Amino acid sequence: MINPHHFRIYVVRPTLVIMGMHTQAAENLLVGTAITESHLTFLKQHGPGPACGVYQIEPTTALDVMRYATERPQIQIPLYHGELEYVLKTDLGFQTQVARLKYWMQPEKLPHEDNVIGLAQYWKTYYNTPKGAGEVEDFVSKYEQNAL
Numbered sequence: 001m002i003n004p005h006h007f008r009i010y011v012v013r014p015t016l017v018i019m020g021m022h023t024q025a026a027e028n029l030l031v032g033t034a035i036t037e038s039h040l041t042f043l044k045q046h047g048p049g050p051a052c053g054v055y056q057i058e059p060t061t062a063l064d065v066m067r068y069a070t071e072r073p074q075i076q077i078p079l080y081h082g083e084l085e086y087v088l089k090t091d092l093g094f095q096t097q098v099a100r101l102k103y104w105m106q107p108e109k110l111p112h113e114d115n116v117i118g119l120a121q122y123w124k125t126y127y128n129t130p131k132g133a134g135e136v137e138d139f140v141s142k143y144e145q146n147a148l
Contacts, residue, residue, distance in 0.1 A: 002040040002054070004031060004146045007092075015096040020076070021104060024113035030055075030099055032116070032143040033123055036134060039142070043089045052088035053095040057102075059084045065101045075101070102127060116140050 012030050016022035034040055037056035045051035050058050062084055069075045087094050103110070106126045111118025120139035128134035 007040055011092045012096055015093045021100055025110040028113050029119045031147045032119055032139055033127055035142045035146050036139045052085055055095050055099040057088055057098055062088060062098050065098050068105055069101055116143055
């Protein structure tokens, strides 16, 4: 398992700063997402699914996010254009960029940085989706155990 504090300060925070998209709410949401999706451990989805990396991003989702980013000149970030599945498993900064943009594409503002239940509900609605297997309570529990 990647140390959650190290993940926060050495991957998530600097990536968001470079993107010009850092807020404490975004940082907390991304740390919580990675902890919930992969336990900061798995780089490939268990079973037959295509999801990769600590955020468990599907390649088709990454392609949608990259297409969205390239169509908006205000997004000035160095998105990777190589072997997508490889980079989704190996490049934590790229994974963080894609996950942040996935959330940034949503119409609703992020919840307050201290509202863990609100962050969990945002994750469930916009990332895991209502049809996804994840539960709000799981996000909250894992966040409170590992990310504070």
